[in-house]
Amino acid sequence: MKSATGWVLLAAAAACSKHDAPAPADTGAPSSSSSSSFAGSGASATGSIAASASPPAGVPRPGMIWIPPGVLRAGTPPDRVPRVADEELPGTEMVLGGYYIDILPYPNEAGAIPTSNVTRDEAARLCESKGKRLCGEFEWERACKGQGNSTYEYGDAYRAASCGTGAAIEHAARRPSGERVACKSDFGTMDMHGGVWEWTDSPWARSSSQPNLGVLRGGNALAGELVGRCANAIGRPVGSKGPTMGFRCCAGTRNAQTNDLVVKPGVPLERSVKPGDLGLPFVGLATKKWAVSESATFVPRQGWTWHPSANEELLIVTGCARADAAAGASDASVSGMSSASGGAGGCGVIIGRPPPVPSADPVILTTIESGRDAAEVVLFGDARHLRMRGLDLKGSFLREILYAYGRVDVGPVKR
Structure with a gap:
């Protein structure tokens, strides 16, 4: 696991504005300018790959890859990290029909500088001039x-060197x-990350109140492990253009899927009135x-539901494992069960996700020693930052918990 400091730096680096849609994944995102004039960045489109009449599905098409029909697991499942829970689908399965996609960003020439400074409509017209179209965002992701x-x-x-x-x-x-x-997928597409952000023809959606946001994929940023994922996306007004905004083309029947993610915020930190029930999946x-003995059992003393971001729900349970836990559980104070007050054992904090189904095991994200007492956990700043108070032989101490x-x-x- 990376150090807390490293991930705080990543979080800070990736917290730029995404207009109406918050964009933690938008470190170094396209600098858009509606006043920029259209300009191909580098190589001219004159020598680009010639368009051909639409061949039968799957027939080789110059400069393009045929993506066969198949299943896309869109977004990022909850058990994979990093993920942006309020922007990405949770690994939702989609069946996509076959289509073609350019091997490289427009003008689709090895050695050319990708064309940039285009709005979404300008990118679409350039694709149409080659007998192609803009890709849908899930076609791009597949x-x-x-x-x-x-x-x-x-x-x-993650390998930074593969795509730069x-x-x-x-x-x-x-x-x-x-x-x-x-920097190549097993289908054969290249440079989908490491260079320009690429327009798709998909609307941003994702519960945004701005209807004119379009989706860009790919790109680059200092937070490479986050931004370099195939699931990552940013939203920009479709009339935006800038030197970091390019595109690539697709062809064939378009797959019509859109991101229907519902963004659900929650109470940042909510104390449970039944910590025993909340902590039951974590007892074993x-x-x-x-x-420290075979007769000891962990007893949850406090519990919280933590929503560090929209669409992310975590459970926090504190307690102690003592040999006489069962006998003392009913009258132990909520503030803690000190191992010094009887019985042998330790205390700690568990943070995890609820079991995906009732019979499954919970997903444990971290465990923290809290010493001789069950810890107290409070919000410290925003919803992604908590502070824990523990007690050991040296006295009380604090630890920061960061999402x-x-x-x-x-x-x-x-101390």
């Missing part, structure tokens, strides 16, 4: 994820196409971790 629905085009583990991600978009957008041979794991894109990191002990 071409990136490949048959195996990987997190990145090259696999599930983790760099400022202003410089990365000027890179010639096709130079990074490892907590007993193994903190019990960043599906991960939970814990800071060092502070």
Whole structure:
């Protein structure tokens, strides 16, 4: 697990505005300018791949890849990180028909600088002039994820060097196409990350109150592990243009799926009136971790439901494992069950997700030692930042708990 400091820096770097749709994934996002004139960035479109009459589905088409019909797991499942829960579908399965997509960003030429400074409509017209069309955002995502629905085009583990991600978009957008041979999906599409952001013809939707936002995919940013994912997207007014905003073309019958994600905010931190019920799924794991004898059992003393962002619900349970836990549970004070007051054992905090189904195990994100007492947890600043108070032989201490894109990191002990 990365240090808390590292993920706080990532979170801070990736917290730029996305107009009406908050965009934690928008580090170094396109700098849009409605006054910019259309200009191809570098190579002229004159020598670009010639359009051909629409061939039968699957027949080779110059400069394009045929993406066969198949299942896309759209967005990011809750058990994968990083993820942007209020912008991405939770691994929703979609059946897409076959279609074609350009191998490289427009003008689809190896060695050319991707064309930029185009609005969405200008990009669509350039595709139409080649007998093509703009891609839908899920067509773009499937071409990136490949048959195996990987997190990145090259696999599930982040590798900055493969696509050159983790760099400022202003410089990365000027890179010639096709130079990074490892930046390739198993379908054969290249440079879907590391360079310009790419217009799609999809509306942003995602519960936005701005009807004129369009979806861009790909791109680059300092927060490369987050932005370099195939599921990542940003929303911009469709009339925007800028030196970091480009596109690539598709062809064939368009797949009509749109992102119907409902964004549901929640109470940031809500204390449970039944901590025993809330903590029940965690008792077995907590007993193994903190019990020092076979007769000890973990007893939840306090519990909270934590919503660090919209569409993200986590459970927090504090308690102690003591040999006489069962006998003392009914009259122990809510403030804690000190191991010094009788019985042997330890105390701690568990943070995780509810079981996906009642019979399944919960997803544990982190466990924290709290010493001799069940800890107290409070909000500290915004909804993504909590503070825990514990007690050990040296006295009371504090630890920061930070949420960043599906991960939970814990800071060092502070006295």
